Amino acid sequence: MLLRTSLGRVAIELKYPTDALTAVVDGELFELPRQGAQDITAYDVVKDVHRVEHFVRTGLADAGAVIVVSNDRSYWSDPGHGRTTAASAFRLYESTTLSGLRAWGVTAGAGTTRGREDALDITGTHTLAWGDYSTLEGAARGRFRVLLISIVPPGKV
Numbered sequence: 001m002l003l004r005t006s007l008g009r010v011a012i013e014l015k016y017p018t019d020a021l022t023a024v025v026d027g028e029l030f031e032l033p034r035q036g037a038q039d040i041t042a043y044d045v046v047k048d049v050h051r052v053e054h055f056v057r058t059g060l061a062d063a064g065a066v067i068v069v070s071n072d073r074s075y076w077s078d079p080g081h082g083r084t085t086a087a088s089a090f091r092l093y094e095s096t097t098l099s100g101l102r103a104w105g106v107t108a109g110a111g112t113t114r115g116r117e118d119a120l121d122i123t124g125t126h127t128l129a130w131g132d133y134s135t136l137e138g139a140a141r142g143r144f145r146v147l148l149i150s151i152v153p154p155g156k157v
Contacts (some may be wrong), residue, residue, distance in 0.1 A: 006064030011055040011151075013048035014046055016042045019072035023139040038074050041088035043116050043140045046090050046102050046106040050120040052151045057123065068092070069133055076130040086112065092147060124151060134141040 003010045018036035035041070045068055052064035068075065078093040086108035103119035104112070126149050134140030 002061065002099065004105065009060070011052050011061035011064035012099045013052055013064075013065075013066045015048070015068045015070075016043055017068070017070045019070075019074075019141045021071055021136075021139060021141045022135045023142060025136065032043050032071070035072075038072065039085075039090065039112060040073070040116065042087060042092050044089040045092060045097060045119075046120050046122065047116070047151055049098060049124075049126065049151070053123050056151050056153055063153070066146040066147075066149040066151070069144060070147075071141050073141075073143070076145055078086075078146070093126055094128060094130050097125060098128065098149075112118075119154055126151075 001012045001014070003012060012074075017038070021030065021032040023030050033039045045066060052061070052066055056062040056064050062156050075092050076094050078091070084105060086105040088105060090100040099121050099122050101121050104117075123156040128147060128149070130145045130147050133144040135144070135147040
């Protein structure tokens with residue numbers, strides 16, 4: 001999405017990956033599916049960062065952001081096993097720094113990488129910080145967090 005604001009053009013990419021959740025809020029039923037495929041979705045988020053950086057770098061946008069809202073803790077919580085996986089370059093864990101060339105590991109299967117074969121060069125340096133967004137009290141997987149990755153041209157804050 002491209003917003004025209006008083007501060008200029010802002011390119012925004014949004015993602016909303018969900019884990020299974022059934023809850024009633026103010027009498028309205030919400031049923032979110034377990035989307036899974038976190039490795040593929042994480043690649044898509046990193047690709048969004050790559051794309052928005054391109055828009056800003058080439059002047060198509062004056063600034064940008066990638067926003068992820070999720071109730072799936074596997075996006076922000078490192079499992080702590082320490083193993084390198086086929087999708088390690090695309091993990092969005094808290095405090096991860098995205099920069100440089102990001103590519104699938106050698107064990108990535110063709111089904112996982114189909115349509116997502118390209119390595120992605122992240123030109124900026126983005127340290128990921130998830131924040132609390134909302135909580136549905138008493139609901140399993142009712143904690144929603146948000147990741148905001150700001151993309152501004154060099155020299156601007």
